[in-house]
Amino acid sequence: MIIPVRCFSCGSVIADRWQAWRNHIDAGMSLSDALDEVGLERYCCRRLFVSHVDLIEEVAPFTTAQQ
Numbered sequence: 068m069i070i071p072v073r074c075f076s077c078g079s080v081i082a083d084r085w086q087a088w089r090n091h092i093d094a095g096m097s098l099s100d101a102l103d104e105v106g107l108e109r110y111c112c113r114r115l116f117v118s119h120v121d122l123i124e125e126v127a128p129f130t131t132a133q134q
């Protein structure tokens with residue numbers, strides 16, 4: 068849904084690199100090169116980016132907050 072703030076395995080902060088990584092992907096860079104570019108070297112952190120499905124925009128309209 069939303070990228071985890073920290074890696075589940077090693078505890079490293081990873082969420083701050085998400086937007087930069089998305090920008091590299093949108094610019095046509097390969098997944099692996101983009102991960103290297105944002106500094107994610109451990110495979111525990113890399114798997115979170117590669118396997119993440121960004122669904123927050125689709126789930127947000129169903130929030131219980133008053134509008």
Ligand SMILES: [Zn+2]
Nearest residue numbers: 074077111112
């Ligand atoms: Zn990690």
